Amino acid sequence: MEDPKPGAGQSANASALGETKREFDMDAVVGYILLIGVLISLVLVGAALIWRWIDTRSLSFDYKITGMNLFELVLVEIRLAAQGAFRPRLLMSLGIAMLMLTPFIRVLASMVYFMAALKNWKYSVFTAIVLLTLTYSLFLR
Amino acid sequence: MISFELLFPISIVAGFVGAMAGMGGGVVIIPVLTLLGVDIKHAIAISILSVIATSSGSASAYIRDHITNLKVGMFLEMFTIAGALTGAKITLAVSPKPLYIIFGLVLLASWLALLFARHQMGNTGPQDRFTKWLELEGSYPDQALGEVVHYKAVRAYFGAPLMYVAGIIAGLLGIGAGAVKVLIHDLVMGLPPKVSTTTSNMIIGVTALAGASVYLMAGLIEPGLAAPVILGIAIGAFLGTRLLVRMSNQAVRRFFLFILLILAVEMIVRGVRGGL
Numbered sequence: 168m169e170d171p172k173p174g175a176g177q178s179a180n181a182s183a184l185g186e187t188k189r190e191f192d193m194d195a196v197v198g199y200i201l202l203i204g205v206l207i208s209l210v211l212v213g214a215a216l217i218w219r220w221i222d223t224r225s226l227s228f229d230y231k232i233t234g235m236n237l238f239e240l241v242l243v244e245i246r247l248a249a250q251g252a253f254r255p256r257l258l259m260s261l262g263i264a265m266l267m268l269t270p271f272i273r274v275l276a277s278m279v280y281f282m283a284a285l286k287n288w289k290y291s292v293f294t295a296i297v298l299l300t301l302t303y304s305l306f307l308r
Numbered sequence: 309m310i311s312f313e314l315l316f317p318i319s320i321v322a323g324f325v326g327a328m329a330g331m332g333g334g335v336v337i338i339p340v341l342t343l344l345g346v347d348i349k350h351a352i353a354i355s356i357l358s359v360i361a362t363s364s365g366s367a368s369a370y371i372r373d374h375i376t377n378l379k380v381g382m383f384l385e386m387f388t389i390a391g392a393l394t395g396a397k398i399t400l401a402v403s404p405k406p407l408y409i410i411f412g413l414v415l416l417a418s419w420l421a422l423l424f425a426r427h428q429m430g431n432t433g434p435q436d437r438f439t440k441w442l443e444l445e446g447s448y449p450d451q452a453l454g455e456v457v458h459y460k461a462v463r464a465y466f467g468a469p470l471m472y473v474a475g476i477i478a479g480l481l482g483i484g485a486g487a488v489k490v491l492i493h494d495l496v497m498g499l500p501p502k503v504s505t506t507t508s509n510m511i512i513g514v515t516a517l518a519g520a521s522v523y524l525m526a527g528l529i530e531p532g533l534a535a536p537v538i539l540g541i542a543i544g545a546f547l548g549t550r551l552l553v554r555m556s557n558q559a560v561r562r563f564f565l566f567i568l569l570i571l572a573v574e575m576i577v578r579g580v581r582g583g584l
Contacts, residue, residue: 193378194371194372194374194376194378195372197371197378198367198368198369198370198371199368199372201364201365201367201368201371202364202365202368202369204364205360205361205364205365205368205542208361208538209361209538209539209542212535212538212539213539215535216312216535216539226311226312226313226536227309227311227312227532228532228535229309229532230531230532231527231530232527232529232530232531233527234525234527235524235525236521236524236525237521237524240524256531259531259535260531263357263529263531263534266357266360266538267357267360267517267520267521267524269360269364269513270360270364270513270514270516270517271514271517273364273513273514274385274514277378277382280378281382287443289442289443290379290382290383290443293382293383293386294382296386297382297385297386297389297514300386300389300390300393300518301389301514301517301518301521304389304393304517304518304521304522305517305521307521307522307525308525
């Protein structure tokens with residue numbers, strides 16, 4: 168039986184110890200980004216519901232998000248909070264925003280990995296294309 | 309508006325059934341939401357948001373286990389994201405009727421793929437020049453086999469456009485379309501089943517994000533509906549996945565697959581009859 172190598176899931180060419188070590192670290196980083204992002208968003212949505220229940224004895228949210236992309240949604244909510252309108256829907260919107268940003272941050276981290284750690288320009292370009300397309304979709308109007 | 313008290317437990321069941329059948333919760337929650345009177349486009353938009361949560365959650369564990377191939381994922385994501393944007397734009401443009409029929413047909417095809425899937429080992433032979441240039445190869449420690457499995461992907465030039473189509477399906481219907489993606493990875497690109505499943509899981513989250521962005525801008529994501537669905541499906545999928553790995557009896561899984569078959573036929577019938 169061969170010893171399982173850390174980071175082996177990434178590339179059979181990763182024979183150099185340094186690169187293998189970096190790949191191992193990157194697997195963990197990417198994995199934890201996804202896990203923590205999803206957990207934060209679920210906690211925010213859950214907290215919004217609890218806050219709503221304490222305020223109104225109801226768990227329903229009846230506001231709509233219309234004509235806004237993700238960043239406009241976050242900006243509107245933060246602006247309202249800054250004006251003193253600190254409401255459960257702020258946490259709800261932030262929870263939805265965090266959920267949507269989680270895969271985006273994962274791709275961003277992957278690009279840093281391919282550029283800075285592996286210096287693999289081919290995959291840096293591929294990741295940049297993915298990132299640019301996602302950025303375009305998040306700024307859709 | 310459906311109450312939280314009703315939608316939350318329904319979403320837990322949807323996430324659980326989806327996970328037990330080997331698919332996501334989206335394929336269950338969309339038909340259920342439409343049965344409860346939610347417009348199919350709203351149901352698709354909310355489902356795609358829950359797909360981000362479930363796929364990212366499970367992908368997290370697989371990536372840390374060094375099974376997921378980041379390069380395969382990153383290369384194919386270029387195509388699935390473009391496909392998801394196209395699919396979501398199509399959904400906004402068409403009437404609900406064809407969406408019901410396409411949803412039912414895709415669910416039926418995924419059901420057949422899951423039922424008759426014959427897993428094979430990944431390709432270890434020579435690669436074509438393009439796939440080799442893309443560095444799409446790797447190895448992973450297989451706990452069940454007790455050895456490191458090496459593989460070399462092939463036919464990336466064919467897998468890429470097919471993944472664009474898989475992205476269209478995901479964006480169009482608000483589902484992960486994992487069964488379609490795994491089929492492409494397995495049969496076209498010669499990836500081992502574990503690598504294709506886990507890499508597909510990672511791709512699903514980013515693909516769903518592209519589709520969700522289109523639906524958010526179109527005003528189809530209602531937080532009041534989204535909250536119980538996201539939380540419920542995440543909890544249900546978590547419970548279902550935990551139970552599935554401990555379960556040895558295939559009969560139970562076949563029962564859940566049977567539920568999916570009923571949902572598929574029911575959606576097609578409603579589509580043919582004219583939506584709701």
